[in-house]
Amino acid sequence: MFEVHTFDPKTLSWWFDQLDNIDLDPPYQRRGKLWSDRDRAFLIDSILNGYDVPKVYVADFAFGRAQLNTSGKQYAVIDGKQRLGAIFDFFSNKLRLADNFEWTVNPELRLGGLSYNDLLQNHPKVASRFANFNLSVMRVITDDEGKINELFVRLNRSKPLTGAEVRNAMGGIVPQLIRDLCAHRFFATRIKFSTERRQDQNAAAKLLLVEFRGNPVGTQKPNIDRFVDEGIKAQAGTEEFARAASRCIEVLSRMADIFSERDPLLSSAGPLPVLYWFIRETPPEKDKLIRSFLVKFAKERRDNKLLAKVGGRNVDNELALYDQLDRSTDNQGSIEGRVDILRRRFK
Known part of the structure; x- marks a missing residue:
């Protein structure tokens, strides 16, 4: 009716x-x-x-x-x-x-x-x-x-709705799982970026997507929308989606313990898939070392950019590559490349 x-x-x-x-x-x-x-x-x-x-x-x-x-x-x-x-x-x-x-x-x-x-x-x-x-x-x-x-x-078709806002209104299991992830204390207390236009749901959708696929995939809007469509078509067979959300929640719980409240390291939603996969693949016993490593890594990147700007000789090419990859933040190769660099430098 x-x-x-x-x-x-x-x-x-x-x-x-x-x-x-x-x-x-x-x-x-x-x-x-x-x-x-x-x-x-x-x-x-x-x-x-x-x-x-x-x-x-x-x-x-x-x-x-x-x-x-x-x-x-x-x-x-x-x-x-x-x-x-x-x-x-x-x-x-x-x-x-x-x-x-x-x-x-x-x-x-x-x-x-x-x-x-x-x-x-x-x-x-x-x-x-x-x-x-x-x-x-x-x-x-x-x-x-x-x-x-x-x-x-x-x-709202003629209004400037974000992809997350349109996606949130779609049917199937995926939008509900995304909302569930956003209720996690990581999104509630740790992120520092704005959520007025459902930026948190957009970020959560990307994390759920890479977890569901089992590897860092491209997180562009068409890929996420296709993922939501899969959830709609799945109808009764949604157990795999729910299991992926459960695994995602486990990693988010670790991230909530790693990062501080309204953490400056989480001022932007862009790096979240990279941080998520890096932490997911790092043994939990190393969690206490991760934040200090990320703070140090961010400082090294800033210093390296300044050095490159003034034409210094000792530019770190790996950090320069990370910054180059960071420009295509949702690209699969960019996500994989940045995760690899983080792993190497963390070891």
Whole structure:
């Protein structure tokens, strides 16, 4: 079953009253906080000044509990999370009107910088205009997880979704395993790079891919997408994928013990497949030596670059090769070459 209907007209205040019954962060969604406060305030400006606001799509689980309804709430946002988040934050006084806000109905009113509570107390007509604005919402009724995922991807096709965001909305076992890996304390506490656009899931997908293949393979987007497709086609025969994830978790546990909290060595996601395979192939009894080795190795690379820049005679060609390979970070040969260099220098 898959049906899309226009929701009966409901005001913003009605939707705010439903806040506890709305899952704003289902698995297929983008992560929040992508809009700046300026963008969010501009949406409130548009509502108060009567401009059109794009449709919001919500899954309605009132007609049966779909597999995708992991939160147990009646509604889950498919498209429009940033809009609803801005609206709810304005109601909650966590967001204010822009300082240069002008209400076209009465430009003489000085409303810039005011919160919703300020409007209620001093300008109730303006507050009422916001609260009673009818948001255009589409109700999606389905018991098919894949249909909701497909709708999310289609609605966002023209938007700059990252590969990880699209991949996260796909079906099969692999996206769920990737999310499980990202819940590991390594990703939760050790990495230092941004995760707002699911960079952690992209990195986790690469680690799961090389573990599943059993050797360092190319981790370019087409390879990861093909891997996700394999998981979809596998259907019942997913044990091999689950075993690879278990092995991956074992290595991530070692990495969590090796690296420190928000480790500067993990400021970029690019080297993770190299570090993962290097640590995977190193005996666990050597784990206590790995971080100090990597710190020393990073310093040697920096010093070697400076030496090469000034035309020094004692340039380390192996370190120069590592830097050259590092430019093609997802290439199979690059990953294998860097792992080999790390192994040799570690010994």
